[in-house]
Amino acid sequence: MPTPEITPGAPCWIDLMTSDTQKAKNFYNALFGWSYETGDEEKYGGYITAWKNGKMVAGIMQKQDDMGPMPDVWSTYLRTDDIKATAEAAAANGGQVFLEPMEVPEQGSMAMVADPSGAAIGLWQFGEHKGYQLAAESGAPAWHELHSKDYENAVAFYQKVFGWDTSVVGDTPEFRYTTLGAGDDAKAGIMDASGFLPEQVPSYWTVYFAVDNADATVEQALALGATVIQPAEDTPFGRLATLTDPTGAVFRLVQDVNLKG
Structure with missing residues (x-):
């Protein structure tokens, strides 16, 4: 699989802020087959890069005590x-x-902002680090989705700030969904979550990882200490499941990557 083409405004990287890097490394190694390299402590704060089949797929970093x-x-x-x-x-x-x-x-520049619905989203300007090198393959990120309580303002924000050329996938009270790009070229989605997100849960971005068998991966994740939030179910976009890893970070699985309408 060639390195994914990452255009300006599109998702280019993911990382995990975790309270226990060793536990996270063990979990994702067993679940997705990741290997790791740890960056220089002084230069990069011990930032951990995750690799799949010799290609960078994600980062892991230790949550600092002062983050509350x-x-x-x-x-x-x-x-x-x-x-x-x-x-x-x-x-x-x-x-x-x-x-x-x-x-x-040497790697690039980063920032973290919040959109009008309160969801945090990272910014990355390429240096030597040009984003993940594997996508939409087993054990690699496959899709990125914003669950927003302020859908219309969120869509406008990503259009204005990141230059998104958007496509409406659904526009009913039950399913409002807009994508960055259209059809097979779609790279991320925004879902109207105002009807189902609990009051105490803010808008948020979520990452889907591609897997060959969602049910088997859920079963394996449970044995490794994960918790199932939404069991695997068939959707028009593949067989999806939502879990938390052993320290509580939410992630999603998708089998048959066809999240693009």
């Missing part, structure tokens, strides 16, 4: 070619800047 009660979480990063301008545009269009743009030596 923040849950363990998977984050999606969108590519930008001008991270400072994108962060400024996010603030000017109803978002917030959680982490100002900062350079990661």
Whole structure:
């Protein structure tokens, strides 16, 4: 599989902020077959890169004690070619800047912002690190989805701030869904979650990992200490399941990657 083509505004990287890096490494190694490299402590804060079949697929980092009660979480990063301008545009269009743009030596630049619905989304400007090298294959990220309580403003935000060319997949009270790109070229989705997200749960981005067999992977994940939030079920977009890893970070599985309408 060739390295995925990552256009500006599209998802380009994922990483896990975890309270227990060793537990996370063991879990995803057993579940997805990942191997790891740990970056220099002084230069990169011990950032861990996950690899699948010799290609980078994700990052893992230790949650700092001063972060308070923040849950363990998977984050999606969108590519930008001008991270400072994108962060400024996010603030000017109803978002917030959680982490100002900062350079990661030699690798690129990162920032973290929130969209108008409160969902955190990462920004990444390429340096030597040009995003994940494997996608939509077993054990690699397959799809990125925003569950938003402020759907219309969220769609407008990603159009204005990241230049998304969007396509409406569904527009009924039961299923409102917009994608970045259309059909087979779609790269991410925004779902109207106002009807089902509990009041205490904020809008959030979620990552789907491709698997060959969703049911077998769920069974394996349970044996490794995961918790099932939504059992595997057939949908028009493949067989999907939602779990949390052993420290509580939410992730999703998709079998038969056909999330693109």
